[in-house]
Amino acid sequence: MNLNERQLEAVRYIGGPCLVIAGAGSGKTRVITSKIEYLLDTCGYPGYSVAAVTFTNKAAREMKERVFRSVSPEAAEGLIVTTFHSLGLRIIRSECSRIGLRSNFMLFDEHDKEILVRSVLGELQPSAGADDFSKEDVERILGFISSCKMDMVEPEDSQSRAEDGDGILCSKVYSRYASMMRSYGALDLDDLIYLPVIFFRSHPDELARWQRRLRYILVDEYQDTNSCQYELLKLLAGERQAFTVVGDDDQSIYSWRGARPENIDLLIRDFPDTRVIKLEQNYRSTGRILKCANALISANSHTFGKKLFSAADFGPKVNVFVTKDDERQADLLSSEILGSTYMHHSRWKDYAVLYRSSHLSRIIEKAFVRNRIPYRISGSVSFFDRSEVKDFLSYFRLILNHDDDNAFLRVVNTPRRDIGAATTEKLGIFARKHGMSMFDAAQSALFQKEVGANTFRALGEFCEFISGRTDQAEDDARGMAESLADDLGYGAYLSSSSKNEDIASIRMRNVEQLVSWLTEKLDGNPREHLEPQSFEASVHSLCTRDMLEHSSLGEDDEELDQVQLMTLHASKGLEFPYVYIIGMEEGVLPHQSAIDEGDVTEERRLCYVGITRAMRELNLMEVKTRRGAGRSMRRQGENDGDGKNRRGSPDDSKMTESRFIGELPSEDLDIHNETRPKTEDEKAAEAKNVSMLLKEFLQSGG
DNA sequence: AACATAACAGTTTTT
């Protein structure tokens, strides 16, 4: 199966912990899939005794596909190939009674969490109004809570992290947040890892059961593990220490999410017997691209020095395109890709446009539409993040469980029922005081005097509506789900709230898709061996597993011939013949926040990831001016002499070239600067290109 | 007290 010596060693070594330092393009996914195959076919491990863990759903899906292509379904029976979070969910699902969690627990998304934190804040500081806390405040607190969980810090111990008054508040909110979550029977994403660790630490017998089941564990993208995930790995691996982790410290780009690249060093300290195997032969890129990548990354410090080499051609120079602004950049990008497809007879999907932040794709998109270039943006809004989907999930949740205050808050006034913020505020206070749910509070006679008659009537009608659906769901969940949109007048609500009727119908389709998803669970699907499930179980799996695993929709049309637009983060693990990295400017590629923090090493790795995606050709693009970028570093009077620039001159900031371009060997760069008059040589080269294009075009019989 | 309308600003990366 064509593995090189190092790769083979990594596959065959199962005697103890194994750390594979795998440079970009060195075939690490192949090592993992081959190793699974080896364990199953050659070593006779039963499928259910092996788990391969990745970080993204995409990677998990890809790996599953590859493994099932080469291993028989019987041998792979029970094999686990999922994300860390899904594995955690699986553990929690099977242990929930022992964890002390209701079996119908729900996953809270960002929005749910925000609502909860706001309510906790209101409780902790009754004097302050709900609006005293901005979105940033809430996000900062949520960030604190999240990083605590990722570092295995329990609420009681989180005060030590709090240096100032703000931290003390965070810690207090964390405590209350945790107990509220518990009483709701709700989990956040961090809990999916955190809870199993806590559970296993205090239940050695249950841990032993899992250890007996999982005889071998493989972890991809190990450099992205956070402390909590590493802890889970250590616990599951136990005495046997039978695991392989594959990672690349130079591709650690998720430290903002708690990832600890130091876990690579920690592993060697914790498991001194670890066999370390380095994969340095790159099978992806040209020699020149690797030379640039190596040059760039050498500016960072390393514990495991490694130098990628390639047997491929040295390849063409790296192009650097300098344009006046991003609109011009988008046009140039379009024409470059158009020209290149003619020149190389390549397909759209051979091209990738990568960028630091997602909003940079907008201008490119517009240009691609103008120029009829088919494209696909990955990492756009996920299905479960759409407001109409969340509305319906909340309806289902509330119909299932009247005590679900978050669901209540989300839908009590959607569609409009004349129940606003003031009323829900009062409801919250009243419910807390009497220790009841908001749903019950809304119907309580005592609450009647708190609000006006109209409002109370609206609340009553709402609760009655929900109760009616609950009754209906008892014997006809399918019918209830299918008529819910009509009964709510949701279509009319969508038409009035979306500007465009087309958008309204797209949203309605999303709702219909969600409903049909639910009904398929209710009815079961013999073709896919799905047993019919209760309403409760169906909603539960929609709000946990499906939410987690169907994160980004539209990734199924992967095989369409389209130019790929994505963030640098999303590009990790992928490869493309032709890569364009746009926005190569200070403040954009080393992102401003990183510059402010005084540490751009992760940004450099991000750039490294982008560069190493390229197989044949790499193009970098930078602009001279950008609107509203960076902090108001506006300098008047520095506009070019030709009078007024049409596009708001005073607010355009001058951009400087990304330092990362300067870190590349200049002899490997081919600079195309539109903002400078062209030299005769450049003109000649361009003319040559045009004539080549023409020739190609004529030859292709056009 | 809730809503409609307009005006506005600002967008790091994601399970």
Add this chain to the structure above:
DNA sequence: CTGTTATGTT
């Protein structure tokens, strides 16, 4: 483009 904020209206 979308979610948030300020204003006037019912």
